[in-house]
Amino acid sequence: MFSSPLDQKAYRIEVMSGNTGKTRVLSDAERDELLEQLKPVQVKFSEIGYSFGYRYKLMFINGSDMKEVFAKSPKALSYGVYIYQSGTDIVKVLE
Numbered sequence: 358m359f360s361s362p363l364d365q366k367a368y369r370i371e372v373m374s375g376n377t378g379k380t381r382v383l384s385d386a387e388r389d390e391l392l393e394q395l396k397p398v399q400v401k402f403s404e405i406g407y408s409f410g411y412r413y414k415l416m417f418i419n420g421s422d423m424k425e426v427f428a429k430s431p432k433a434l435s436y437g438v439y440i441y442q443s444g445t446d447i448v449k450v451l452e
Contacts, residue, residue, distance in 0.1 A: 362400070362426045362441060363415075363426060363434075365392060365395070366419065367392065367417040368418055368420065369383070370383045370416065370418070371383070371415075371418065372416075372451060373414040374412075375413060375427075398444075399443065400434060402439060402441055403440045405438050405439060405440070407435075407438055408440075411427040411435075412448050412451075414427050415427075424436070428448055431446040432445070
């Protein structure tokens with residue numbers, strides 16, 4: 358019912374730091390490397406809710422479509438009002 362919010366096919370990926378607000382547009386090579394690192398990441402739906410603050414915001418961009426996924430903590434992600442748990446430290450992957 359709930360699929361992973363981590364997009365596996367993105368034309369462009371931008372990563373914004375929740376601490377500094379700086380956004381980094383990944384090069385094609387960096388994008389491909391990140392997508393490879395995200396392939397084995399298993400996430401499962403945890404709850405519906407909303408919280409403020411995040412470590413990183415991932416923007417998966419495909420043409421005019423954009424998906425924003427927030428790394429809230431090392432093993433928690435949010436997409437819209439859905440919160441997911443991961444067995445992988447997403448923050449470590451992004452740093």
